[in-house]
Amino acid sequence: MIISTIAFYLFAAMTIASAFMVISAKNPVHSVLYLILAFFNSAALFVLLGAEFIAMILVVVYVGAVAVLFLFVVMMLDINFAELRQGFLQYLPIGGLIGLILLIELILVVSGWALSPEAIQVGSQVAPVMTDLTNTEQIGQVIYTEYAYLFQIAGMILLVAMIGAIVLTNRSRPGVRKQNIARQVYRRPEESMAVRKVEPGQGV
Amino acid sequence: MAEFWDIYLLPALIIIGQILLIVVPLLVAVAYLTLYERKVMAVMQLRKGPNVVGPFGLLQPLADGAKLFFKETVVPTGANKVLFLLAPMVTFILSLIAWAVIPFDEGWVLADINVGGLYLFAISSLGVYGIIVAGWASNSRYPFLGALRSAAQMVSYEVSIGFVIVTVLLCAGTLNLSGIVESQKGDLGLLNWWFVPLFPMFIIFFISILAETNRHPFDLPEAEAELVAGYQTEYSSMAFALFFLGEYANMILMSGICTVLFLGGWLPPADWAIFTWIPGIIWFGVKIAILLFVFIWVRATLPRYRYDQLMRLGWKVFLPFSLLWVVVTAGFLVYFDMVPA
Numbered sequence: 001m002i003i004s005t006i007a008f009y010l011f012a013a014m015t016i017a018s019a020f021m022v023i024s025a026k027n028p029v030h031s032v033l034y035l036i037l038a039f040f041n042s043a044a045l046f047v048l049l050g051a052e053f054i055a056m057i058l059v060v061v062y063v064g065a066v067a068v069l070f071l072f073v074v075m076m077l078d079i080n081f082a083e084l085r086q087g088f089l090q091y092l093p094i095g096g097l098i099g100l101i102l103l104i105e106l107i108l109v110v111s112g113w114a115l116s117p118e119a120i121q122v123g124s125q126v127a128p129v130m131t132d133l134t135n136t137e138q139i140g141q142v143i144y145t146e147y148a149y150l151f152q153i154a155g156m157i158l159l160v161a162m163i164g165a166i167v168l169t170n171r172s173r174p175g176v177r178k179q180n181i182a183r184q185v186y187r188r189p190e191e192s193m194a195v196r197k198v199e200p201g202q203g204v
Numbered sequence: 205m206a207e208f209w210d211i212y213l214l215p216a217l218i219i220i221g222q223i224l225l226i227v228v229p230l231l232v233a234v235a236y237l238t239l240y241e242r243k244v245m246a247v248m249q250l251r252k253g254p255n256v257v258g259p260f261g262l263l264q265p266l267a268d269g270a271k272l273f274f275k276e277t278v279v280p281t282g283a284n285k286v287l288f289l290l291a292p293m294v295t296f297i298l299s300l301i302a303w304a305v306i307p308f309d310e311g312w313v314l315a316d317i318n319v320g321g322l323y324l325f326a327i328s329s330l331g332v333y334g335i336i337v338a339g340w341a342s343n344s345r346y347p348f349l350g351a352l353r354s355a356a357q358m359v360s361y362e363v364s365i366g367f368v369i370v371t372v373l374l375c376a377g378t379l380n381l382s383g384i385v386e387s388q389k390g391d392l393g394l395l396n397w398w399f400v401p402l403f404p405m406f407i408i409f410f411i412s413i414l415a416e417t418n419r420h421p422f423d424l425p426e427a428e429a430e431l432v433a434g435y436q437t438e439y440s441s442m443a444f445a446l447f448f449l450g451e452y453a454n455m456i457l458m459s460g461i462c463t464v465l466f467l468g469g470w471l472p473p474a475d476w477a478i479f480t481w482i483p484g485i486i487w488f489g490v491k492i493a494i495l496l497f498v499f500i501w502v503r504a505t506l507p508r509y510r511y512d513q514l515m516r517l518g519w520k521v522f523l524p525f526s527l528l529w530v531v532v533t534a535g536f537l538v539y540f541d542m543v544p545a
Binding site: 053057059060069071075134181 | 212287319322325332333336340348352355379513516
């Protein structure tokens with residue numbers, strides 16, 4: 001299948017190119033848009049692999065939700081580009097040092113890379129089972145049986161993060177008038193309205 | 205060479221032909237939806253509506269299109285040109301590509317993929333980009349405010365739309381849209397469609413798609429009184445026309461999704477000979493037209509929501525309720541052993 005090979009190289013090249021543009025684009029909004037392009041191309045790579053469920057989830061979660069919030073925040077930032085470039089030389093040594101340390105760490109990790117014997121054994125056993133199940137069903141069957149606890153724990157962690165974010169940002173401001181819809185609905189004409197007969201020249 | 209023709213070129217040509225068969229009628233439908241809207245609103249407001257161009261104003265959409273086509277495209281000086289012109293294209297293209305998985309009739313679907321429901325959800329969650337990029341790239345205040353409102357609104361209502369889709373998937377037992385329609389087949393006809401057992405979800409879904417397509421009473425992103433025209437303020441000519449087409453194509457698309465999920469897609473409302481004789485695509489079209497009528501009816505009837513009320517409705521009413529209903533439905537299916545295999 002020459003077409004799928006061409007498609008793979010096209011999407012892979014575009015993923016790398018757009019990922020590079022994410023860190024090199026001068027305008028942060030452009031960076032986010034390139035990031036979205038990178039997500040799309042990775043989703044396309046998943047589709048080429050036959051993992052359409054993961055591809056769709058990637059688009060829904062990362063492009064549809066996470067990147068929207070990124071874009072939201074980045075658009076609101078008031079960035080002075082001249083100021084941003086000013087400190088470039090000043091921060092170059094320390095930035096370079098951090099990059100170097102990370103690179104050395106990566107090299108150390110990768111050079112010491114070895115699969116445990118169990119992993120090799122498992123890897124040789126579990127060939128992709130050719131069943132007539134769609135990959136959505138296959139993922140569901142694994143997640144909700146073997147990895148049910150891990151799945152639950154992941155959910156719990158996200159819940160804790162969410163509650164934490166709400167607690168950190170929620171300030172109760174006293175003295176703010178708020179609309180209480182239940183109270184509005186339960187108001188009756190009798191208790192909020194009075195009809196009076198006003199004599200001319202006397203007032204209420 | 206013959207092999208190349210058989211394997212690659214011929215299928216590609218067939219697919220392009222199918223795409224044209226979907227897109228061209230869709231664009232005509234969009235053009236006439238604008239006329240439909242103006243006519244229906246006119247009748248509701250005791251007016252006549254467009255009736256000058258052609259019989260019953262039938263040529264009005266073409267006249268409007270021609271007028272927009274001959275206008276000058278104005279790009280503001282401070283605008284980010286590439287993104288400014290890209291945004292309407294994104295909106296328009298996204299409203300078209302979702303149709304690839306919609307089943308018009310039994311087997312009448314361009315791409316019968318297993319994750320059709322997710323694909324639609326993914327595409328509809330991307331719709332926000334066209335608007336938010338348009339608002340930012342215009343480099344102007346009203347469009348930016350409109351874009352921010354729109355982004356917040358679409359993200360909020362997507363959550364409940366997701367839960368509604370999950371409920372239907374639970375009952376249907378498949379992500380494939382043709383499969384979802386097939387699951388609504390039965391002896392009871394219309395009463396077998398998912399809008400009967402899942403009636404609250406049907407209502408939530410309909411209100412959420414009003415918000416998702418930025419329609420009244422949730423048209424805050426383009427609220428004239430506050431924001432001129434929201435994210436569309438700086439657009440003219442064909443760029444504006446693309447936004448307009450995209451918005452209306454999205455309305456038709458969302459009605460189509462609603463039809464597939466809740467109203468039995470191409471299925472006739474009863475198993476009588478006279479109904480089954482009518483082809484499925486007609487039923488599909490009629491159901492979409494009914495939903496679109498409700499869209500217009502709502503527009504002609506309801507006043508616009510205030511922004512905080514909109515957010516309250518999305519997050520404090522629809523989200524908990526739809527989440528609860530997912531749990532209730534799943535529990536019901538498991539308890540009565542009705543989970544589809």
